[in-house]
Amino acid sequence: xxxxxxxxxxxxxxxxxxxxxxxxxxxxxxxxxxxxxxxxxxxxxxxxxxxxxxxxxxxxxxxxxxxxxxxxxxxxxxxxxxxxxxxxxxxxxxxxxxxxxxxxxxxxxxxxxxxxxxxxxxxxxxxxxxxxxxxxxxx
Numbered sequence: 001x002x003x004x005x006x007x008x009x010x011x012x013x014x015x016x017x018x019x020x021x022x023x024x025x026x027x028x029x030x031x032x033x034x035x036x037x038x039x040x041x042x043x044x045x046x047x048x049x050x051x052x053x054x055x056x057x058x059x060x061x062x063x064x065x066x067x068x069x070x071x072x073x074x075x076x077x078x079x080x081x082x083x084x085x086x087x088x089x090x091x092x093x094x095x096x097x098x099x100x101x102x103x104x105x106x107x108x109x110x111x112x113x114x115x116x117x118x119x120x121x122x123x124x125x126x127x128x129x130x131x132x133x134x135x136x137x138x139x
Contacts, residue, residue, distance in 0.1 A: 043090035
């Protein structure tokens with residue numbers, strides 16, 4: 001059996017006209033887009049912020065009170081507030097004060113933009129790491 005790897009159609013589309021690969025490998029990022037995405041990536045590059053984002057997103061009802069977030073960390077309240085501010089400034093979360101407490105929720109469009117940046121890098125089920133912009137024909 002011979003395996004041949006053939007590139008898909010140019011422009012990052014498969015033979016049906018759909019997107020075949022992640023934006024990061026489909027074409028080079030422009031300067032502005034790279035700068036915007038770098039802000040998002042920097043915001044989630046910290047383990048505390050990544051955990052906070054996950055905790056907020058997975059919290060019942062889709063939003064979390066800051067009072068529910070602080071107990072999960074051995075950090076001071078001002079440090080948690082700083083990390084939440086970084087996530088909010090990056091546009092990954094939003095918040096609203098209700099009485100004494102502040103409630104946070106994820107902004108799906110921004111979080112989805114991060115996820116879409118790398119999906120799919122390989123064909124589903126592929127272990128080879130072969131980019132999604134190629135098709136294998138076995139003869």
